[in-house]
Amino acid sequence: MAHQEGARPQKPLQSGQGPLVTAETIGSVLKSSEAWLARRGVDQPRVDAGSLLAAALGMERLQLYLETDRPLQETELARFRPLLAARGRRQPLAQILEKKGFWTLEFKVSDQVLTPRADTETLVEWALEIETPDEARVIDLCTGSGCIIAALASERPNWQLAATELSPSALALARENLDALGFMARVHLEQGDLFAGLDGPFDLIVANPPYVAESEASQLDPEVRQYEPELALFATGEGLDVLRRIAQESLARCTTGTWLLMEHGHEQGAAVRALLDEAGFKDIDTRRDLGQRERVSGGRSP
Known part of the structure; x- marks a missing residue:
């Protein structure tokens, strides 16, 4: 079930390439992205949001949850937006990441x-x-x-x-x-x-x-x-x-x-x-x- 979007947006991240995401921290972006994917029928929105954000940041997915308070830079969010948008269009996660175990x-x-x-x-x-x-x-x-x-x-x-x-x-x-x-x-x-x-x-x-x-x-x-x-x-x-x-x-x-x-x-x-x-x-x-x-x-x- 999708989580509520509880973050207080300071600056909406608008881009023609991707959805709106909250410009706060890793944690708030994960939360809003999970909810956004869930509304589009994605089966595992939490996992996929984490996998895509980790790819954009060059980190392991589990590491995100140890750094939820870390602020995100605009350049990092610019890398993340098109990945999230592609998943929202239901492109398979593996195709977006170009790899699969x-x-x-x-x-x-x-x-x-x-x-x-x-x-x-x-x-x-x-x-x-x-x-x-x-x-x-x-x-x-x-x-x-x-x-x-x-x-x-x-x-x-x-x-x-x-x-x-x-x-x-x-x-x-x-x-x-x-x-x-x-x-x-x-x-x-x-x-x-x-x-x-x-x-x-x-x-x-x-x-x-x-x-x-x-x-x-x-x-x-x-x-x-x-x-x-x-x-x-x-x-x-x-x-x-x-x-x-x-x-x-x-x-x-x-x-x-x-x-x-x-x-x-x-x-x-x-x-x-x-x-x-x-x-x-x-x-x-x-x-x-x-x-x-x-x-x-x-x-x-x-």
């Missing part, structure tokens, strides 16, 4: 890729549990920011890794992330649809493909609907067509006992299990995400 790593993000989500770590956890050869050949389809393949690279230094992405701009960002994290030399990147001409065979296949039905677009939060790439979000056939293609095209690229793991919508579990069964996979199972919703389904090649 995933697994134990930090990734650069933009409006060209899906923002990495904590629920996708369910796929990484499952992949790391699977028994594979020491130098397993692993491919990540629809890699986006590269967060999944980078997380796997960080945990399995001997795996031979590949990742594909249809969007050239998304692939460029994945390359930038892998290079910044020191994994680029270990990951073969290929631009193209799904396997992008890579025939394998692979010991493990993972994918976080588009799986939102186009009919569900109006139900998405503005942060997703307005700011994340449609190519990475939507699939035809009630959101199942890309998942179906992956299941059908994977088996020919598997060794004996290769696992295919695919993220999907929380109401698609039964349908994806059926796709895996129709494609010929065995030992089909589904894992739940942090909210206990069905999120990743997989099967093993015979």
